[in-house]
Amino acid sequence: MTRSRFAIGATRVAIAAVLASLASPLLAQAWPDKPIRVVVPYPPGGNVDSAGRIIGAKLQEIFKQPFLVDNKPGAGGMIAAEAVAKAKPDGYTLFLGANGPILFSPLIYKKNSYDWKKDFLPISSVSFTPVVLQVNNAVPFKTVGELIAAAKKPGSNLTMASPGAGTQNHLASEYLQHKTGAHWITVHYKGNAPATTDLLGGQVQFNFDQLSVALPFIQQGKTRALAVGSAKRLPQLPNVPTLQESGFPDLTVETFTGLLAPTGTPPEIVQKLSDALRQILADKDVQAKFATLGAEARGSTPEQFKQYLTNEDKRWTPLIKQANITAE
Incomplete structure (x- = not known):
C-alpha cells in the first residue's frame, strides 16, 4: 500500500511538472487576448511618454489589442x-x-527596490x-577645450545647470570633470525647464541638454552648441563637433528609451x-515621428539591448x- 501511494504521488508530481512546462508555450500562443499596459516612469508629454504612445499605437495594429500607456512618475x-518588476510576468505589463x-x-536613491x-x-x-553641450551666448567659449581650460583656472566660478542628480546630463x-581635472559648480534643478530658463537668463553659464530641448534655442541664437554626444555629427547641427572629436574618443552621451518585461515572462512573448x-522602428513614418522629438528610432534584439x-x-x-x- 505504501509503495502504491508513493507511486501515485510520484505520478502526480510528474504530471504537474509536465503541465508546468506546457503552460509557458500555451500562454504565449494565446497572448495577447486583452489590453497590455505599458508603464512609463514620467508624466505625460515628455520624450518617454511620447515614445510610448508612438509605439503603442503601432503595436496595437499588429497585435489587435490596446497598448495602454500608464504614467507612474516619481522617485x-x-x-x-x-x-x-513585481507584476505578474504574463506579458500584459511592460x-x-x-x-x-x-x-x-x-x-542614486540608495534603495534596492x-x-x-x-x-x-x-x-x-x-x-x-543625443545630449548637447551648450553655453549661454554671453559666455565667450567656442570649443569644449576653451571651456575646460577656463574651468581649470584658479578661482573659476563656472556654473553648470543640471536637471537633477544622476541624470545623463549630470553624469556627462x-x-x-573626472577626465580633465576641471571643476565647476553644479546647480541641480527639478527638470529641464527651470534649468533651461536659468541658462537663457545667464544665472548659469552652460549645461548638457537633450537635442530635443536644446535645438530650438541653438537655432534661434540664444545658446551656442560646443559639442554633441552622438557618435557622429548630427544633421541638425552639422557644424558642431562630437565630444569624441573634441578630445574624448570613448565618450558618447545619449538618453535612450527601451522596452522591458518582468523576469519570468515567457520568452516567446518577449x-x-x-x-x-524592430519592424515598427524601421518604418520611415515612425522614424520621422521620433525625429521630430530629436530622437533616432532604433530597435534591437533582446540580446543586443541587454548588451x-x-x-x-x-x-x-x-x-x-x-x-x-x-x-539626497
Whole structure:
C-alpha cells in the first residue's frame, strides 16, 4: 500500500511538472487576448511618454489589442519600475524605461527596490536622443577645450545647470570633470525647464541638454552648441563637433528609451514583441515621428539591448560611486 501511494504521488508530481512546462508555450500562443499596459516612469508629454504612445499605437495594429500607456512618475522612475518588476510576468505589463530608471535610480536613491539584471528581461531599444553641450551666448567659449581650460583656472566660478542628480546630463558633466581635472559648480534643478530658463537668463553659464530641448534655442541664437554626444555629427547641427572629436574618443552621451518585461515572462512573448518593435522602428513614418522629438528610432534584439544596457552600466555606475552622486 505504501509503495502504491508513493507511486501515485510520484505520478502526480510528474504530471504537474509536465503541465508546468506546457503552460509557458500555451500562454504565449494565446497572448495577447486583452489590453497590455505599458508603464512609463514620467508624466505625460515628455520624450518617454511620447515614445510610448508612438509605439503603442503601432503595436496595437499588429497585435489587435490596446497598448495602454500608464504614467507612474516619481522617485527617479523607481515607482514605475518597481511596479513592473513585481507584476505578474504574463506579458500584459511592460516597462518603457530610460537610463535613470532602468540603470541608476536604485543606486542614486540608495534603495534596492529592483535590479535590472535580475528583475527585467530586455525586449528592445526604442529611441536614442543625443545630449548637447551648450553655453549661454554671453559666455565667450567656442570649443569644449576653451571651456575646460577656463574651468581649470584658479578661482573659476563656472556654473553648470543640471536637471537633477544622476541624470545623463549630470553624469556627462561629472565625466568631463573626472577626465580633465576641471571643476565647476553644479546647480541641480527639478527638470529641464527651470534649468533651461536659468541658462537663457545667464544665472548659469552652460549645461548638457537633450537635442530635443536644446535645438530650438541653438537655432534661434540664444545658446551656442560646443559639442554633441552622438557618435557622429548630427544633421541638425552639422557644424558642431562630437565630444569624441573634441578630445574624448570613448565618450558618447545619449538618453535612450527601451522596452522591458518582468523576469519570468515567457520568452516567446518577449521575442514576439521584439520582432514587432524592430519592424515598427524601421518604418520611415515612425522614424520621422521620433525625429521630430530629436530622437533616432532604433530597435534591437533582446540580446543586443541587454548588451547595450550592460555596457552603459559598466561605463556610468563606477562614476556614480566615485563621485558619490545621490538624490539626497
